[in-house]
Amino acid sequence: MAKTKIKDIILNPDTKREYFSPGNATCQGCGLDLALRWAMKALGPKTATVSPASCANVVTGLWPKSAPQWPWFNMAFAASAAAASGMKHGLVAKGKGDYNVIVWAGDGGTADIGIQGLSGAAERNEDIIYVMYDNESYMNTGIQASSSAPRGTVTTTTPYGKDQKKKNIPMIVAAHNVPYVATCSVSDPMDLYDKFKKAKDIKGFRFIQILTPCPPGWRHEAQYTIRQSALAVDTGIFPLFEIENGILTLSGKSKRLHDPTKRKPIQEYYSKKNQGRFKLINDGLLEELEKDVKEWWSWIDRHLVYQEHLEL
């Protein structure tokens, strides 16, 4: 369970305050909107954001109605991790090293075009927080599949369903042995808040992936955004965890989902009734998707077993 309670947020003027203005240009039920709102409550005003081409880039930058109440730099698609690294060094040189510098990038900007910059910054252990908000496709340009889209997803570039499995970015970043890697879901905002709060106080490269449903891209009604992200967690499809200096701990509801019998069936999530983007999912694909979930959890298991071994 998250340590922070909603009443702690409401009773504290610093966190009650909204940094990301409501009434911005995101669609109804946009997950990235919620994620940014809660992340900023944890990070506070001494934050500067670098954001590559994406929905975030557009919804925050429509002058004169831009929503962020803190510095926000729109960046070329591939360059955000490099730009944020330079920005942090510049702030340190100016005596403003206490600013959090964050990258706020979509899955296309992270898993595909930005991955070299991400890997370079992680290797150098740059003192930045890299956030991948994951709506599992290129939404801003009209729903094209990214490498983070799950198998079977129907998009404009995969009209018969995507063949490949979802690329596992937290696993890739963790292989760089950075101080902090975490996953969050907008269905558990207090867990998200606590993870950003923790990340803020860690030095070095921090990476946070947030599952952020997108109603037009996922083809569900706007009021089901939270239900979608909760279901992704409850089925074990999107495990919540933290890796701090190599030590993995499961968080939120995922703690009890280590036992597969406690998980909801993945069919509840991958169904055309639930999300129109899964309209072509069939039994064969479900088997493959089940294997993908198993693979994810066996990676988590190997981490946990390795830790036990270290503790002996």
Ligand SMILES: Cc1ncc(C[n+]2csc(CCOP(=O)(O)OP(=O)(O)O)c2C)c(N)n1
């Ligand atoms: C080099 C380059 N190629 C393509 C584009 C067009 N473009 C702008 S936003 C975008 C989609 C970004 O997708 P993602 O990173 O997943 O974020 P989302 O739109 O889903 O929020 C694309 C392809 C661009 N701006 N720059």
Ligand code: SF4
């Ligand atoms: S298209 Fe999707 S990600 Fe983009 S603003 Fe709309 S809901 Fe959000």
